[in-house]
Amino acid sequence: MIPLQTPGGPAPSPFSPEQQSRFDADFGRAVAKYAADHRRAALLPVLHLAQDLLGWLTEPAMAYVGFRLDIPKVRVREVASFYTMYRLKPVGRHAIGVCNSVSCWAMGSEQIIKRCEEKLGIRSGETTRDGQFSLEEVACLAACGYAPAVLVNNYRYVENVTPQSLDSLIEELRAKPGNSMAPAPEPKKLEINRGQGEAPRQTEPQTTGPSGATSVQTSGGK
Amino acid sequence: MALAGSPKILSVDWDKPESWTLKTYGGKYPALEKALKMQPQAIVDEVVKANLRGRGGAGFPTGMKWNFVRKETSFPKYLVVNADEGEPGTFKDRAICERSPHMFVEGLIIGCFALDCHLTYIYCRGEFRDGAIKRVQEAIEEARAAGFVGKNILGSGFDLEMHVVAGAGAYICGEETALLESLEGRKGYPRLKPPFPANAGGGLFKQPTAVNNVETLANLPSIVMKGGDWFNSVGLVPKNGGTRLFAVSGHSRKTGVFEAPMGITFRALLDDYCGGMREGSTLKAIIPGGSSSAILTAAEADWASDFDTLKSKKTMAGSGGVVYLDQSVNMAHALANVMRFYAHESCGQCTPCREGTAWLSRLCDKIMQGRGEKTDVDNVHQIARQMEQKTICALADGAAMPAKSYIEKFRADFDALVRQ
Numbered sequence: 157m158i159p160l161q162t163p164g165g166p167a168p169s170p171f172s173p174e175q176q177s178r179f180d181a182d183f184g185r186a187v188a189k190y191a192a193d194h195r196r197a198a199l200l201p202v203l204h205l206a207q208d209l210l211g212w213l214t215e216p217a218m219a220y221v222g223f224r225l226d227i228p229k230v231r232v233r234e235v236a237s238f239y240t241m242y243r244l245k246p247v248g249r250h251a252i253g254v255c256n257s258v259s260c261w262a263m264g265s266e267q268i269i270k271r272c273e274e275k276l277g278i279r280s281g282e283t284t285r286d287g288q289f290s291l292e293e294v295a296c297l298a299a300c301g302y303a304p305a306v307l308v309n310n311y312r313y314v315e316n317v318t319p320q321s322l323d324s325l326i327e328e329l330r331a332k333p334g335n336s337m338a339p340a341p342e343p344k345k346l347e348i349n350r351g352q353g354e355a356p357r358q359t360e361p362q363t364t365g366p367s368g369a370t371s372v373q374t375s376g377g378k
Numbered sequence: 379m380a381l382a383g384s385p386k387i388l389s390v391d392w393d394k395p396e397s398w399t400l401k402t403y404g405g406k407y408p409a410l411e412k413a414l415k416m417q418p419q420a421i422v423d424e425v426v427k428a429n430l431r432g433r434g435g436a437g438f439p440t441g442m443k444w445n446f447v448r449k450e451t452s453f454p455k456y457l458v459v460n461a462d463e464g465e466p467g468t469f470k471d472r473a474i475c476e477r478s479p480h481m482f483v484e485g486l487i488i489g490c491f492a493l494d495c496h497l498t499y500i501y502c503r504g505e506f507r508d509g510a511i512k513r514v515q516e517a518i519e520e521a522r523a524a525g526f527v528g529k530n531i532l533g534s535g536f537d538l539e540m541h542v543v544a545g546a547g548a549y550i551c552g553e554e555t556a557l558l559e560s561l562e563g564r565k566g567y568p569r570l571k572p573p574f575p576a577n578a579g580g581g582l583f584k585q586p587t588a589v590n591n592v593e594t595l596a597n598l599p600s601i602v603m604k605g606g607d608w609f610n611s612v613g614l615v616p617k618n619g620g621t622r623l624f625a626v627s628g629h630s631r632k633t634g635v636f637e638a639p640m641g642i643t644f645r646a647l648l649d650d651y652c653g654g655m656r657e658g659s660t661l662k663a664i665i666p667g668g669s670s671s672a673i674l675t676a677a678e679a680d681w682a683s684d685f686d687t688l689k690s691k692k693t694m695a696g697s698g699g700v701v702y703l704d705q706s707v708n709m710a711h712a713l714a715n716v717m718r719f720y721a722h723e724s725c726g727q728c729t730p731c732r733e734g735t736a737w738l739s740r741l742c743d744k745i746m747q748g749r750g751e752k753t754d755v756d757n758v759h760q761i762a763r764q765m766e767q768k769t770i771c772a773l774a775d776g777a778a779m780p781a782k783s784y785i786e787k788f789r790a791d792f793d794a795l796v797r798q
Contacts, residue, residue, distance in 0.1 A: 189499075189541040189543065194562070194583060196562075196563050197561065197562045197563040197583075198563060199563035199564075200543070200544070200545065200546050200560065200563060201543060201544060203546070204504065204544060204546065225563075227563075234565060235563070235564060235565050238548060238565035238566065238725075239504075239545070239546035239547050239548050239565075239566075240546070240547035240548065241504050241505070241546040241547035242546055242547075256715070256718075257466040257467075257669070257715070257719055258466045258467060258665065258669050258701060258712065258715055258716055258719070259466060259467050259627035259628055259701050261712075261715045262627075262628050262629065262701065262703055262707060262712070263627075263628070295464070295466075295547075295549060295719060295722060295723060296464055296465070296466040296467075296468075296549075296669075296719070297505060298463045298464065298468060298469040298471075298472045298503070298505075298506075299469060299472075300466065300467050300468070300469050300625060300627035300633075300699065300701070301469055301625060301626060301627045301633035301634045301635065302633070302634075303627060303633075307505060310504070310505060310507075310547075311505060311507050311508045312508065313505075313509065
């Protein structure tokens, strides 16, 4: 459980020394866009910085961002959970988002999603066991005239996608290391007490053997 | 093949090599030079004469909005740019930012001068970081080096600082007050109005603020250079000046961004700019202005595309995102897709929207999967009617308009899927 008001006391940095110097430089630039009494307004850009370094927004990262901007941690989390680009759980080192809004849909995006699922062996909203890929449906990317469109790792647009070009994209990504991803915390730490009389929620993959399930649920954001 | 004699205002440089550089743009901001010698109110007067309507979706007269801000006595005042393009079917602001960012930046500086604004923010959707945002940032740096941004611009004594801020993936932040909330570092909950953003207490950091769309501002250099009367005369219908960038997608032969006079018919846009429908396709339906707008049948393709005509026909010109759909599309399936979008993007602040969009999406899925009954179709229509005009922002109305119109105009597609 997250306390409603975390005092704005110091929180330890989640970054390595090298990450820290990059964060500090970019943090200064992000905050400088606002007047001194409005520096808290830089929360979205600063969350982007933290996520770009860690791959996703860990709890310590959100606490640290809150400390640096003097914002209670619960407010940071409220914002981070509102926006779909912020990841509250680790995703694949290559996160593939297939646009499924109306123009892409009319041009065959559902076939593209199906093809991804077959190629990667996961469903939309899941991550492969090796952590290399995750797959999700995303909302309109403003690429409607070049449909269907795919978004890789939040920023890379791939347009006019066909099943064939999708196959090549996946092979290309398979050979690349992709985003580094901060390790997930021990599952127990994130468990929420849902009161008595309720079955515990399944948080682990149902089977863990080498021939078992190939995926874990990692849908982030909303 | 475009309409004979129809001028290009916004896309004039797009086919030139490196169209995004200051060099291609001509190396100068001549409209800014002219504007800095004018009285700010005289610039706004030209915009009023131009009948420039906001290109983000609502079509509000830009000159009127600017006069509201000018009347306020509280300083500082802000101009905030809405570059959070997210309406399904719309991708024209991205094209401006990527292909002619200097036209937009010049227009923005002129707008700030007209409003006595010295600090402006461009709120751009986060996914554009490596594309549109990069181009705009490079354009700003070029403009700064040339003395168009910063202190004492071109020796006029006018100072202006501008910053690009990236959003993080929320359709609702295209709503102007949600955008302001997001720009202030909060989740994108639209604000209750009044006070409106233009008024003290309602804008960015509670200061008077004009929120303008990228395309709206990109028209400013032409209005300043050639005058409001000229701009107004380019539009084909009264009170709708200039051209519009139509973002065309779907089953037309050509898709992409096409510049055509305000008020062109959807038939002319399809036939004269997009080469008609693709091979083997027959036009079945048209989304006229983003997925929030009420749908048109093929027979309604002769309607003019301006704000007032479409409003009188109970739909809207919206964001200029035009989707031509062919006979392969079942409109009940299409509505299920559109409703899923609104259910996902409702911010959850107002109950009729939070519950209504989810309910519509569930019912449409049920109908699409063949599990529906006739009453489900009637219920979709009725729920949509009850969501209208009951919420803080227009997202619920944007979900209700397609829901009602798809059923009213394509009832047969729904009836074929449900048990009678």
